[in-house]
Amino acid sequence: xxxxxxxxxxxxxxxxxxxxxxxxxxxxxxxxxxxxxxxxxxxxxxxxxxxxxxxxxxxxxxxxxxxxxxxxxxxxxxxxxxxxxxxxxxxxxxxxxxxxxxxxxxxxxxxxxxxxxxxxxxxxxxxxxxxxxxxxxxxxxxxxxxxxxxxxxxxxxxxxxxxxxxxxxxx
Numbered sequence: 515x516x517x518x519x520x521x522x523x524x525x526x527x528x529x530x531x532x533x534x535x536x537x538x539x540x541x542x543x544x545x546x547x548x549x550x551x552x553x554x555x556x557x558x559x560x561x562x563x564x565x566x567x568x569x570x571x572x573x574x575x576x577x578x579x580x581x582x583x584x585x586x587x588x589x590x591x592x593x594x595x596x597x598x599x600x601x602x603x604x605x606x607x608x609x610x611x612x613x614x615x616x617x618x619x620x621x622x623x624x625x626x627x628x629x630x631x632x633x634x635x636x637x638x639x640x641x642x643x644x645x646x647x648x649x650x651x652x653x654x655x656x657x658x659x660x661x662x663x664x665x666x667x668x669x670x671x672x673x674x675x676x677x678x679x680x681x682x683x684x685x
Contacts (some may be wrong), residue, residue, distance in 0.1 A: 519544070572596030573618030576611070578635060579651070580604055580627045584669075588621065588651075591676055604628040608635050617643050619680065624652040624666075636664075647683040649676075 519542075523530050528546040575597040579585040582603075589599045600615065602608045604626045620639060622632035636648055653669040665679045 572598075574598050574600070574616055575619040575621060576600050576602060576608075576615075576617045576639070578602045578604070578608060578620070578622035578626065578632060580623065588676070591673055592619075592621065594673075595677065595680065605630040605635055608639065613642075617646050619647050619649070619683075621649045621651065624650050625654070647680075649679050649683070 520530050523544055523546070526546055528544060531543040531545070532540065533543070534540040572595070575592045577585060577589050577592060577599055579588060579601070580603050585601055585603070589601055592599045597619065600611065600617075602611070605628050617639070620636055620643075622636050624632045626632055626635070632650060636650075640646060640648075648664040650664055650666045651669055651671070652666060665682055667675060667679055
């Protein structure tokens, strides 16, 4: 963790000072340059909600994510966007999807627990759902080469980024 803090602070042109004294503990001080510019204007979350009807048509989505809490949040976002959502933790859950299931959108983590990674599972699913749109998610800066026609979201992402990723696939 300390190396990540150091990297973030240095990237921001700051300094890290560590003072440690036996019996008293350690103090970590972070120093950042003063910001003189006005912060950029950000849109309110309500703006994203206003865009929803124009951008999304809903449909059936398959979410493949092995982290339960993240899976629950993303499934709720997809449901809020009008999708009927099926969830899978990994390759076993994907294999157990009914043969009659049809998906308009697949949202998959790249790295999953188990033998198969997200892109392998998606490739297999696309054999049954060739027109399916795909969004990959990753928490890692370097991700593998993904097939054309897919979008990759970097974790963490917010509602607006997911919305824009879905919209970019509909055009």
